[in-house]
Amino acid sequence: MPGKNIPNAATLSPEEITLREELRADVQKLAGEIGERNMWHYAELNAAADFIENSFSRTGLHSRRDSYELRGQACHNIEAEIQGARSEIILIGAHYDSVFGSPGANDNGSGVAATIALARRFAGRKTEHTLRFVAFVNEEPPYFLSGEMGSLVYARRCKARGDRISAMISLETIGYFSDAPNSQVYPSRALGVFYPKVGNFIGLVSNVHSRTLLRRAIDLFRKHAKIPSEGASLPWFIPGVSWSDQWSFWKNAYPGIMITDTAPFRYPYYHSANDTPDKLDYDRFALVVSGMEKVIEGLDKL
Numbered sequence: 083m084p085g086k087n088i089p090n091a092a093t094l095s096p097e098e099i100t101l102r103e104e105l106r107a108d109v110q111k112l113a114g115e116i117g118e119r120n121m122w123h124y125a126e127l128n129a130a131a132d133f134i135e136n137s138f139s140r141t142g143l144h145s146r147r148d149s150y151e152l153r154g155q156a157c158h159n160i161e162a163e164i165q166g167a168r169s170e171i172i173l174i175g176a177h178y179d180s181v182f183g184s185p186g187a188n189d190n191g192s193g194v195a196a197t198i199a200l201a202r203r204f205a206g207r208k209t210e211h212t213l214r215f216v217a218f219v220n221e222e223p224p225y226f227l228s229g230e231m232g233s234l235v236y237a238r239r240c241k242a243r244g245d246r247i248s249a250m251i252s253l254e255t256i257g258y259f260s261d262a263p264n265s266q267v268y269p270s271r272a273l274g275v276f277y278p279k280v281g282n283f284i285g286l287v288s289n290v291h292s293r294t295l296l297r298r299a300i301d302l303f304r305k306h307a308k309i310p311s312e313g314a315s316l317p318w319f320i321p322g323v324s325w326s327d328q329w330s331f332w333k334n335a336y337p338g339i340m341i342t343d344t345a346p347f348r349y350p351y352y353h354s355a356n357d358t359p360d361k362l363d364y365d366r367f368a369l370v371v372s373g374m375e376k377v378i379e380g381l382d383k384l
């Protein structure tokens with residue numbers, strides 16, 4: 083669904099400026115202060131888990147750990163829930179581990195900061211759907227797309243319990259934008275024909291099965307957000323389409339979409355030691371998150 087590629091001339095509202103500073107502070111905490119966080123940096127992984135749990139708790143929501151063991155070490159998915167009028171769940175999630183050798187500011191400090199910011203904004207509101215905010219452990223290799231991936235463990239438990247998840251929204255690397263010509267590339271040449279070559283938009287991606295959810299989300303996003311967006315429902319096997327926690331929910335027959343700046347197809351510091359907090363564009367990052375707040379509000383009313 084290629085959209086019109088308008089330049090980013092938007093100014094931030096006072097609420098969006100507050101949001102931007104929350105995002106900046108939380109990315110700084112995760113990637114600047116805690117830094118690399120994964121099973122090789124286990125103390126830091128747990129420091130990130132503590133930080134997320136405390137951040138959820140400070141919103142007034144009850145935060146809990148959904149844990150499993152990996153070769154004798156405890157790993158924690160962290161969740162906070164708003165009980166809605168209905169039992170159907172809209173789940174907003176992001177992985178909080180970083181890849182080996184990287185402090186993970188954009189991947190995925192950005193997604194976690196956004197998840198916390200959205201939890202703050204919905205806490206205390208009355209919603210139709212139950213809203214669940216989840217930070218996932220162990221998304222990055224060697225757990226990536228394996229049975230030990232935090233979100234797959236989590237999604238399997240949801241399925242086994244009979245949780246009715248009507249939408250899973252995966253926030254994956256959402257803070258880098260560029261206005262330079264040819265700053266955007268694609269996993270296949272065919273896609274490059276249809277989509278812009280300037281990396282100034284946010285992407286919404288799903289598998290073919292989740293195309294109705296994708297269509298709704300992109301319509302809502304374009305109605306409200308002040309930043310260009312591109313949407314695509316693509317076969318899961320196209321490189322990049324399955325590359326985050328939405329894959330785990332697809333595997334359990336739940337509809338899911340990924341929100342992403344397209345990570346390796348745009349971000350020069352992807353999976354490197356240079357994925358640091360200073361690389362993010364916090365203005366446009368804030369516009370993505372304020373747009374997603376409207377998407378969740380809209381999906382909640384359906």
Ligand SMILES: [Zn+2]
Nearest residue numbers: 189190254255
């Ligand atoms: Zn990631």
